[in-house]
Amino acid sequence: MKIASFFSKAFHSSPSCSNVVLLCTLSGGGLIAYSELQSDAKLPAPSIDPNVPKKKRVVVLGTGWAGTSFLKDLDASLYDVQVVSPRNYFAFTPLLPSVTCGTVEARSIVEPVRNIIKKRKGEIKFWEAECLKIDSANKKVLCGSNIDNNLVGNGEFSLDYDYLVVAIGAQVNTFDTPGVVENCHFLKEVEDAQKIRQTVIDCFEKAVLPSLSEEERRTNLHFIVVGGGPTGVEFAAELHDYVQEDLVNLYPSVKDIVKITVIQSGDHILNTFDERISSFAEQKFGRDGIEVQTGCRVVSVNDKDITMKVKSTGEVCSVPHGLVVWSTGIATRPVIRDFMEQIGQGKRNILATDEWLRVKGCESVYAIGDCSSINQRKIRDDTLAIFKAADKDNSGTLTKEEFKDVMEDIILRYPQVEHYIKSQHLLDLTALWKDSQGNDREEIDMEEFKSVLCRVDSQLKTLPATAQVAAQQGAYLASCLNRRDHCTEHPEGPLRFEKSGRHKFRPFRYKHFGQFAPLGGEQAAAELPGDWVSMGHSTQWLWYSVYASKQVSWRTRVLVVSDWTRRYIFGRDSSRI
Numbered sequence: 001m002k003i004a005s006f007f008s009k010a011f012h013s014s015p016s017c018s019n020v021v022l023l024c025t026l027s028g029g030g031l032i033a034y035s036e037l038q039s040d041a042k043l044p045a046p047s048i049d050p051n052v053p054k055k056k057r058v059v060v061l062g063t064g065w066a067g068t069s070f071l072k073d074l075d076a077s078l079y080d081v082q083v084v085s086p087r088n089y090f091a092f093t094p095l096l097p098s099v100t101c102g103t104v105e106a107r108s109i110v111e112p113v114r115n116i117i118k119k120r121k122g123e124i125k126f127w128e129a130e131c132l133k134i135d136s137a138n139k140k141v142l143c144g145s146n147i148d149n150n151l152v153g154n155g156e157f158s159l160d161y162d163y164l165v166v167a168i169g170a171q172v173n174t175f176d177t178p179g180v181v182e183n184c185h186f187l188k189e190v191e192d193a194q195k196i197r198q199t200v201i202d203c204f205e206k207a208v209l210p211s212l213s214e215e216e217r218r219t220n221l222h223f224i225v226v227g228g229g230p231t232g233v234e235f236a237a238e239l240h241d242y243v244q245e246d247l248v249n250l251y252p253s254v255k256d257i258v259k260i261t262v263i264q265s266g267d268h269i270l271n272t273f274d275e276r277i278s279s280f281a282e283q284k285f286g287r288d289g290i291e292v293q294t295g296c297r298v299v300s301v302n303d304k305d306i307t308m309k310v311k312s313t314g315e316v317c318s319v320p321h322g323l324v325v326w327s328t329g330i331a332t333r334p335v336i337r338d339f340m341e342q343i344g345q346g347k348r349n350i351l352a353t354d355e356w357l358r359v360k361g362c363e364s365v366y367a368i369g370d371c372s373s374i375n376q377r378k379i380r381d382d383t384l385a386i387f388k389a390a391d392k393d394n395s396g397t398l399t400k401e402e403f404k405d406v407m408e409d410i411i412l413r414y415p416q417v418e419h420y421i422k423s424q425h426l427l428d429l430t431a432l433w434k435d436s437q438g439n440d441r442e443e444i445d446m447e448e449f450k451s452v453l454c455r456v457d458s459q460l461k462t463l464p465a466t467a468q469v470a471a472q473q474g475a476y477l478a479s480c481l482n483r484r485d486h487c488t489e490h491p492e493g494p495l496r497f498e499k500s501g502r503h504k505f506r507p508f509r510y511k512h513f514g515q516f517a518p519l520g521g522e523q524a525a526a527e528l529p530g531d532w533v534s535m536g537h538s539t540q541w542l543w544y545s546v547y548a549s550k551q552v553s554w555r556t557r558v559l560v561v562s563d564w565t566r567r568y569i570f571g572r573d574s575s576r577i
Contacts, residue, residue, distance in 0.1 A: 055080045058481070059141060059159050061131045062167035063090050063113045065467040066369030068552065069474030070165060075482045076122030082159060086130040086146045088113050090552055091190050094467060095560070097234040097518075099193035101200070101242035102572040106190050108559035111552045129155065131168060134339040136362050139164075163364050165477065166339075166351070170330035170370040170465065179301035184326040187231055196325060200239070201576050203322040204251050214257075220322040221258045224306055226298050227327035228262055228269030230517055233281060235325055236262050237520030240288055246572045261291045261319070263308060265328075268294060270517055270525075272464065277517060277525040280535050284519050330465055336371050355415070355507030357477050366477055369470035374508065378457045379414045383450045385497035386410065397443040400430045412494035415509045420456045429456070463510055476508050516543045 056079055060067050063085040071083065089110040098104040117124040133142040141164065145155025172188055174180040185199065186192045200223070206212070207220040223239060225232045240260055248255035262269060262285070268278045269285075269292060285292050293308075300307045305318045332340075332350055340346055343361040351367050352360045352375040359365040360375060379386075390398050390406045407428055411418050421428060432452045433441045444452070463469045480487075483505075487493075493503030514528040516539075524540040527533060534542070544564065551557040 056162035057082065057160060058163045058165065059084065059161040060165045060167065061085070061141065062169060062369070062371075063087060064167060064169045064369060064470065065093070066169075066470035066474040067165070067167035068113075068116060069471040070167065070368065070478045071117060071120065071124065071474075073475045073478035073482075074120070075478075076117075076120045076124050078122070078482065079163075081122070081124045083113065083117065083124060083126045084129050084131055084141070084143050084159070085113065085126075086128065087189075088126070088128045089190075090116065092547075092551060092556065092560075093188075094547065096187055096190070096193045097231065097238045099190065100187070100196040100235060101238045102197060102574070103238060103242075103567050104560055104563045106194055108556060108563050109551075110190060111556050115555075116552065127157075129157070131335055132156075133335065134164070134166070134342075134365075136164075136339070136342060136365055139364065161364070163366065163481070166336070166359070166365065166367040166371055167369045167470075167474065168333060168336070168371055171333050172326060173329040173331035174326065175328065177298060177300065180298075180326055183301045183303050184226070184324045187235060187325060187327055196235075196323070198576050199323050200242070201574060204247060204254070207254050207257075207322075208251055217254055218257050218259070219304075219320040221254060222319070222321050222323075223258075223260045224319065224321045224324045225260070225262045225327065226306075226324060227329070228264030228266065228292070228294070229272070229327060229329070230270065230515070232262060232264075232325070232327035233269055234518050235327065236260055236285070236290055237518055240290055241520045242572055246574060250574055259291065260289075261293060263296050263298060263306075264292065264294045265297045265311070266294060273515070273517060273525070274527055274533050276533050277527065277535065280525055281517060281519055284521070284523065288520065330370055333371065356480070356503075356505055357473060357508055368473040368477055370465040373462055376416060376460060377414070378460065379410070379417065379453045380450060380457050382497045383453055384446075386453075387446055387449055389495070389497055397445050398449060399443050400433065403430060404428065406495075409495040409497075412506055413497070413503070414456075415507055416460045417456055418509070420459050423459065429453075466515070468513060468515070469510055472510055473508060480505050516546070518543055 058074075058079045058081050060070060060081065060083045063071075063083065067083070067085070068090045071081075074081065089112050092109040095104050095109045099106050099109065113126055117126060127143065128147065129143040129145045131141055132144050135142065139161050140158050141161065142158050143156070147155065172186045174184075185196050187196065203220045203223075207217045212220070225236045243258050243260075248258075268275075268282065270278045270281050282292055295311045296308045297311060298306060298308045299316070301324060305320045306324055307316060307318045309316050336351055340348060340351055343359065345352055345361065351372040353367050353372050354360055355374060355376055357366050357368055357372075357374070359367050359372070386406065387398065390402045392402060392405075410429075411421075417429070420426075426432070429452060432455065433444055433448075441448075487504045493505045493507075495502055512529065514526055514532075516524055516526045518524045518540065522537055522540045523535070524543045525533070525535040526539050526542065548557055548561055551560060
């Protein structure tokens with residue numbers, strides 16, 4: 001009774017108490033109740049220090065290679081960071097061909113975005129939605145949820161930004177070929193790989209039904225890959241291994257009628273690789289029975305056959321198919337196309353940025369990854385300014401020593417110069433100072449100087465749309481934003497030849513670390529730094545080690561390696577799940 005009286009007084013006699021905790025225990029000592037009461041008095045709102053500057057908001061669109069790399073390297077404590085993406089995960093896309101055949105499971109190559117951002121310094125907000133429109137004039141992005149419409153609530157919202165990072169990638173380029181969207185499979189997303197896997201099994205299950213004729217079986221088991229680039233070639237190799245190592249044992253009655261065809265519009269498959277790799281791949285496919293048809297352009301696709309035109313003869317022929325995988329490059333997404341129209345880039349095929357990945361015409365918008373292309377400033381555009389900066393005695397000619405004094409700044413400002421020097425195996429550009437007889441000159445005039453620089457610009461190439469490029473761009477942009485305030489007062493970039501002063505940052509410079517082409521049968525080909533080419537079984541093991549090390553987390557690294565081990569022991573799974 002005394003305890004009850006005590007708690008009764010505590011509840012009723014002191015309205016100023018913020019809360020009272022009541023604990024009741026049984027003989028076992030367990031906690032069975034908790035109650036918290038708050039007074040009606042309102043607590044004062046937290047004060048905001050006017051001397052603390054408000055963080056600038058960085059909105060990131062996309063969680064692919066470029067966006068994820070940016071988020072992993074950005075110091076989020078410096079900014080109010082908000083991420084918008086239609087997928088709440090990052091996918092290791094180079095392993096998508098392996099997912100199509102069950103060599104690797106889809107869940108093994110994806111990492112939830114929220115797992116990635118929670119490990120970063122500072123707070124990052126994530127919204128699973130799709131960007132519908134970029135309003136650069138008002139610094140807003142309109143977004144809409146892509147989650148099931150049966151759920152309640154309006155899914156559209158807008159976000160203000162101080163800096164916008166566009167990293168939404170690209171879509172498959174169909175070249176407006178009739179029937180492609182309706183009748184072909186793509187290999188761009190995880191869902192695409194899962195659909196291909198299901199369709200491959202469907203083709204085999206349908207082919208073994210007793211009611212089908214021999215011709216119908218051959219049609220269902222004819223797999224066509226349109227595009228002889230890295231993705232198409234790797235899928236064809238994975239599919240061949242899947243059929244020969246696993247499916248022929250499960251479907252022995254049709255093992256002799258399975259056919260895989262690769263259709264390439266160019267003269268060779270893997271034409272972006274070294275010629276030795278392209279030749280090795282074609283020879284290996286020939287030994288494996290994979291048919292490679294080069295110099296052919298697909299003109300239409302329907303649900304039963306594919307129509308193509310042979311470039312050399314003009315002949316048009318139709319080929320029946322059971323599955324068509326379309327892998328012929330990328331195209332700009334509609335939201336980017338609309339944005340380009342707003343900022344005066346409507347006549348271009350892809351969004352243009354400067355050397356600092358800033359969208360041309362928008363000071364606060366950056367674009368990284370497959371959705372953009374760097375419009376590198378040509379060195380010949382600044383020939384006069386460079387010449388004047390180097391010609392300190394105003395003699396009208398340059399000596400080698402005068403030119404070498406500005407050479408370092410030229411290399412920093414124009415990344416193509418360093419690439420040219422390395423590709424031509426030169427010590428520096430003065431090695432090009434030769435007359436018509438091939439003799440070295442000690443001085444050159446303005447026209448001769450311009451001729452030397454034009455040779456450098458002639459080798460300027462667009463960066464490939466690869467994961468390696470996108471990841472490096474994301475890391476570069478994050479490092480720039482991390483040091484933005486510091487470099488405003490102390491710029492560290494190259495000289496502004498056309499103006500006084502220096503640039504804030506060094507331009508983006510891509511470093512190529514090589515590329516792989518798995519060709520099936522535990523063989524792969526690789527281009528390695530230093531113009532090295534490797535092919536064969538040892539290269540496949542190098543591919544395993546590199547791809548395992550490049551996984552975004554230890555979780556996915558362990559899952560991928562365990563999938564490879566499972567495949568060696570038990571083979572690939574042929575279920576439709």
